[in-house]
Amino acid sequence: MNSNAAQKIDVDLQSEQGVDQYLTFCLAGEEYGINILKVQEIRGWSEVTPMPNTPDSILGVINLRGTVVPIVELRSHFNLPDAPRGPTTVIIVVKAEEKNGNQRTMGMVVDAVSEVHNIASTDMQPAPQVGDAEDQPAIAGLATMDEHMIIILDVDDLMINRVLGLADEEPTTQK
Amino acid sequence: MSMDLSEFLDVFLEECFEGLEAMESGLLHLDEGTDLEEINTIFRAAHSIKGGSAAFGFDHISNFTHVMETLLDELRNGSRQVDKNIVDLLLASVDILREMVEGLKTDETPDEARVAELKKKLEMALADSGASSDPESETPPESDAPSKDQDQAEAASWHIRFIPGPDLFRDGNDPVRIFEALAELGSLRVRTDAANLPSLSELDPATCHLHWEATLEGAVTEEQIRETFSWVEGDCQLEISQTEAAPEAQSDKATVTETTAEPAAPAPAEKSAAPAAKPAKTSPNRESGSIRVSIEKVDLLINLVGELVITQSMLNQAGLNQAQGGGASAEALLNGLAQLERNTRELQENMLQLRMLPINVAFNRFPRLVRDLCNKMGKKVDLVLTGEQTEVDKTVLEKIGDPLVHLVRNSLDHGLETPEVRAAAGKPEQGRLELSAQHESGNIVIRIIDDGAGLNREKILQKAIENGLVSDKDELSEERIDNLIFQPGFSTADKVSDLSGRGVGMDVVKRNINDLGGTVSIHSRQGEGSTVMIRLPLTLAILDGQLASIGExxxxxxxxxxVESLQIRSENLNSVAGSSELYRFRDEYIPIIRLNSLLGNSGGIENLEQGLLVVVEAEGQHAGLFVDRLQGQQQVVIKSLETNFQQLEGVSGATILGDGQVALILDIPGLVHLFHKTRNQMRVPALAAAS
Known part of the structure; x- marks a missing residue:
């Protein structure tokens, strides 16, 4: 599986028609993926400055080369159990885009990053409706890779609508 | 003939606004007495607006300005005397012109009826005197180049005489385009011969009565020149002759000075300089002293310098640790670091200077405002501006304008009395309103001083008691009463005239100023006048901060x-109903705000006597912030939390400390507000239980 991954990373970022590259990461044993074009960088864990009167899932802010970047604890946001930070804990810094084109740089804490997959849009299934649409964690779809299920997240929806709550009312669970 | 002028459009618009401002302030000076230099300034401003707008094809502007210019020209050559009516008329024209120019930005066409009406008034004023000594043609901008230009002829290489037929305009030809095309070939100087113009009453604007003489310098063949005239060749007399080539240096100098006098020429000349690598002919460095840079570029640089300062202080700390071993290399390192620190600090200071503009920019609207208001109210006021050159950050400048207008109107409306009242009170009939600005210990202080009636304390107190802001038992100092007018909920609405009936009170002024990190206070002497003092930070990009620790x-x-930081003494501690903690600060009981619990900080000292109380002032009230300990004071670069996150109550922004960590900048009024809000939330269930 590792050699497989290495090969895939070598593939040109300008992927073929309908095929996008996704960075996958682990969160409490589940595998999630986000479009790699949304990823700005991956940083090791560093101390954050907490902010008052914010939800528990907002850990605080860090200094990213002079920019003040808010950090989201994804486990806490998805109501997954807390876990101690390990050597693989990283912050994935993403660029989330608002509807008006305004970009926000935000970080999310994940257990570990795993690999980069090429996934064709035709290989993606819509997420099954479970419970209220409001509670759905911004899932763009589900993909299967090497017998694993990968939950593909919509970064813009996740960060802008769910974390910051800047959304207009209608939930956009499915893309 | 397609020339991309759009890149010049922004410059043109900016120049227009500057020109209009110059005209306005010049006209206001004319009020005080005729000054030929002043008239010339106004005339020049009008002239360049006219020329520029014609070059861009904004005919409605150039036509309108032309009429103004004719009137101004009469003032200039003395055939007409300056009087108040003319000044009023010209000021109104400036307003219309400004609307028209603003309309260009937004692609709106101004109200044509108003433009036409004003233009008619101007024309009537012109006709009135009968002294239309120098009628000019309607269209070409070159029409009044100074005639003394002729003596430069020997410096030219080509001499062109262009006598078009009377139908030039009707055929859709525009001489401006031809000369623009010529200007692309080399340095062009055009003179208009208006000798054949009929008198104004017989003038048919569609008929061409003008001749032009032009001199063109550059590596140009007769062929090329003829080509530019090819559209009109059949319908005109064209004489092209070569004069002896002038010495390069001399001609260069001559053209530069001349082109500035020609409104249409500079733009094309600048354009030609780049692509056609011709001999260093066109060097239109007209404003050698300054350049125009977009504010974004400056802000980007300021941000970068901010990063540099942070990196430098990180390096500094690392260097100090590194150098503890001693030795020669350690000393060199420390010296280098010290030097770096000095340089970065200077760089930052100078960088921030770039955003500084003289307060003049905010002040210069007042002469007009005061004049108009005085006319309306029948008051006589002498406006005195001092310290106009005091520099302040552009953002501060932009935001201080409205509060200042509000305060000045207030002074005029409520403070200064009518001439009769003043005379009865034994004061000179003409009131005095002073606007002053000066730097005071890293802040800018703006004062608005009037010698009017001062505040009516009894009325204010009565009103405040009515509104429940204070109780009638309170013993308030005079100053405290005066400053009640800044309290939210305090409105003098029942005595507001239609002039200052703006629906917003002084509390809005105060809030605007607080938002800028400033303070405002008023000091008044009954019958003698009042002084409003505004204290503002010089810049919004950095802030003088006190570092305080709570927990980690x-x-x-x-x-x-x-206001003050103090060690808590237990004898001054009081509690109310077992929950609210109060501290006796001088003669006042102030609430103690435990920052650790308010900010949800798990660490931090709980025992009040072990920590420090920072007494702060927010919205006229004192409060004590309880912190573990204070660290140093330093200037911090303000970073917005909103860029990537959202605004938080009680936090105005963040900054990055020397060790690279982010620290939150607390917003004191917000904190106090947050404190009261959480208090109320706690109290409501308690009250419900009690009842």
Whole structure:
């Protein structure tokens, strides 16, 4: 599986028609993926400055080369159990885009990053409706890779609508 | 003939606004007495607006300005006397012109009826005197180049005489385009011969009565020149002759000075300089002293310098640790670091200077405002501006305008009395309103001083008691009463005239100023006048901060809000109903705000006597912020939390400390507000239980 991954990373970022590259990461044993074009960088864990009167899932802010970047604890946001930070804990810094084109740089804490997959849009299934649409964690779809299920997240929806709550009312669970 | 002028459009618009401002302030000076230099300034401004707008094809502007210019020209050559009516008329024209220019930005066409009406008035004023000594043609902008230009002829290489037929305009030809095309070939100087113009009453604007003489310098063949005239060749007399080539240097100098006099020429000349690598002919460095740079570029640089300062202080700390071993290399390192620190600090200071503009920009609207208001109210006021050159950050400048207007109107409306009342009170009939600005210890202080009636304390107190802001038992100092007018909920609405009936009170002024990190206070003497003092930070990009620790975290308190920091003494501690903690600060009981619980900080000292109380002022009230300990004071670069996150109550921004950590900058009024809100939430269930 590792050699497989290495090969895939070598593939040109300008992927073929309908095929996008996704960075996958682990969160409490589940595998999630986000479009790699949304990823700005991956940083090791560093101390954050907490902010008052914010939800528990907002850990605080860090200094990213002079920019003040808010950090989201994804486990806490998805109501997954807390876990101690390990050597693989990283912050994935993403660029989330608002509807008006305004970009926000935000970080999310994940257990570990795993690999980069090429996934064709035709290989993606819509997420099954479970419970209220409001509670759905911004899932763009589900993909299967090497017998694993990968939950593909919509970064813009996740960060802008769910974390910051800047959304207009209608939930956009499915893309 | 397609020339891309759009890149010049922004410059043109900016120049227009500057020109209009120059005209306005010049006209206001004319009120005080005729000054030929002043008239010339106004005339020049009008002239360049006219020329520029014609070059861009904004005919409605150039036509309108032309009429103004004709009137101004009469003032200039003395055939007409300056009087108040003319000044009023010209001021109104400036307003219309400004609307038209603003309309260009937004692609709106101004109200044509109003333009036409004003233009008619101007024309009537012109006809009135019968002294239309110098009628000019309607269209070409070159029409009044100074005639003394002729003596430069020997410096030219080509001499062109262009006598078009009377139908030039009707055929859709525009001489401006031809000369623009010529200007692309080399340095062009055009003179208009208006000798054949009929008198104004017989003038048919569609008929061409003008001749032009032009001199063109550059590596141009007769062929090329003829080509530019090819559209009109059949319908005109064209004489092209070569004069002896002038010495390069001399001609260069001559053209530069001349082109500035020709409104249409500079733009094309600048354009030609780049692509056609011709001999260093066109060097239109007209404003050698300054350049125009977009504010974004400056802000980007300021941000970068901010990063540099942070990196430098990180390096500094690392260097100090590294150098503890001693030795020669350690000393060199320390020296280098010290030098770096000095340089970065200077760089930052100078960088911030770039955003500084003289307060003049905010002040210069007042002569007009005061004049108009006085006319309306029948008051006589002498406006005195001092310290106009005091520099302040552009953002501060933009935001201080409205509060200042409000305060000045207030002074005029409520403060200064009518001439009769003043005379009865034994004061000179003409009131005095002074606007002053000066730097005071890293802040800018703006004062609005009037010698009017002062505040009516009894009325204010009565009103405040009515509104429940104070109780009638309170013993208030005079100053405290005066400053009640800034309290939210305090409105003098029942005595507001239609002039200042703006629906917003002084509390809005105060809030605007607080938002800028400043303070405002009023000092008044009954019958003698009042003084409003505004204190503002010089810039919004950096802030003088006091670093305070709570638990493991560091917070920044704006130094401007801090009154005093003190060790808590138990005998001054009081509690109310077992929950609210109060501290006796001088003769006042102030609430103690435990920052650790308010900010949800798990660490931090709980025992009041072990920590420090920082007494702050927010919205006229004192409060004590309880912190673990204070660290140093330093200037911090303000970073917005909103860029990537959202605004938080009680936090105005963040900054990056020397160790690379982010520290939150606390917003004192917000904190106090947050404190009262959480208090109320706690109290409501308690009250419900009690009842």
């Amino acid at each position: 975290d560091t917070y920044i308190l704006p130094l401007i809000s801090i």
